[in-house]
Each structure stands twice: as C-alpha cells, then as structure tokens.
Amino acid sequence: MTFSFIPTALEGVLIVEHPQFRDERGFFCETFREKVFSEHGIGPFVQENHSRSRRGALRGLHWQKEPAALGKLVRCVRGRIFDVAVDVRSESPTFAQWVGIDLCGDDNRMFWLPPGFAHGFCTLSEVADIVYRQTDYYSPQHECIVRWNDPKICINWPLAQPILSEKDARAPLLSDGDL
Numbered sequence: 001m002t003f004s005f006i007p008t009a010l011e012g013v014l015i016v017e018h019p020q021f022r023d024e025r026g027f028f029c030e031t032f033r034e035k036v037f038s039e040h041g042i043g044p045f046v047q048e049n050h051s052r053s054r055r056g057a058l059r060g061l062h063w064q065k066e067p068a069a070l071g072k073l074v075r076c077v078r079g080r081i082f083d084v085a086v087d088v089r090s091e092s093p094t095f096a097q098w099v100g101i102d103l104c105g106d107d108n109r110m111f112w113l114p115p116g117f118a119h120g121f122c123t124l125s126e127v128a129d130i131v132y133r134q135t136d137y138y139s140p141q142h143e144c145i146v147r148w149n150d151p152k153i154c155i156n157w158p159l160a161q162p163i164l165s166e167k168d169a170r171a172p173l174l175s176d177g178d179l
Helices: 034-039
Strands: 004-007 014-017 020-023 026-029 047-054 058-064 072-078 080-087 098-104 109-113 117-123 127-134 143-145
Touching (some): 047 117, 058 080, 072 080, 080 109, 080 127, 098 109
Antiparallel strands (some): 004 014, 014 109, 058 117, 058 143, 080 098, 080 117
16 A cells, blocks of 8 residues: 655645545555654554544644644544644744645545644534544643634634634633743
C-alpha cells in the first residue's frame, strides 16, 4: 500500500492520502503503517479517540502545551467535517495562521497536526464520526483553548452559528491567553 503525504501552507501539517480498494463487497483500506508514518515524522501514538457530532457542532480550538504537547492524526470515518489546524507556536513565522480541509467518510484522506497546532472541526453532515490518534495522553492541566472565531486567526468556517460546548463558547482570545 502506498500513502501520500501532502504538505500544507503550515510547515509540518500534512494531508495523508491512502488507497482504497472497492469491489461488489465493499472496500478495504489500510489507514496506518507505523514504519511509513514514522519516516514522515508522524507518531508514535499512545491514545486513540472517537468523536461523534451532529450537524452544526463545532469542537475546538484545542491543544496541549509542554510537557504534554501532542500531535493528532485525524480521520473522518462517517459523514463530513471541515477540519482546521492553527499554528499556536508563539515564535513561529506562521503564528495564528490556519489551514483547513474537508474530510469525509468516503474519501481516503487524513489530517496530521504536529505538536504546537490547535485543532478544531465543524460537522457539515447530519452526523459525523471522527477517529483520531494522539502522540501523548490527554492531560487536562496542559490543555489550552482559544475561541473558534478569534479575529486574530480569522478562520473562514463554513457555518455562521455553530453549536458549541460551554467551554468552547467561553474560550479566550489569543491576545487574552498565556500560550
């Protein structure tokens, strides 16, 4: 199986494509191969999560700071989402810049966000299931969050009135937070 690792406008953030084989029975695809991914600086992984969201739900923008910073490999297994990575490395030349990608259960793409990038997504289908692997464990004391509509970041979300958790709705702006 051959994977493609496609760079984005943010250094280190990648779109990962994988082949899918279809026939009258359905399909088969390989979504991960440790040796190949590690050659591209992805992994190793210690935790996998599954999230289900309904249309209009927006989750994010979340990341973890050192010493528990983590990378995420995100894959939509059902439905469709708009997935976003934001550079939150304060010394980076692309600080506060973002890149987004549509992911859906019918495509063969994943999104790699290395440590130092906030993650968020909104659900565009009736329901979406997202599976993502992490390079470190969830650590509430290291979790950081920034408001989904922060004007410094200015993400072009494909919805105007998202459904938010209380935590996401109250998130600080980049200018308010201590990164």
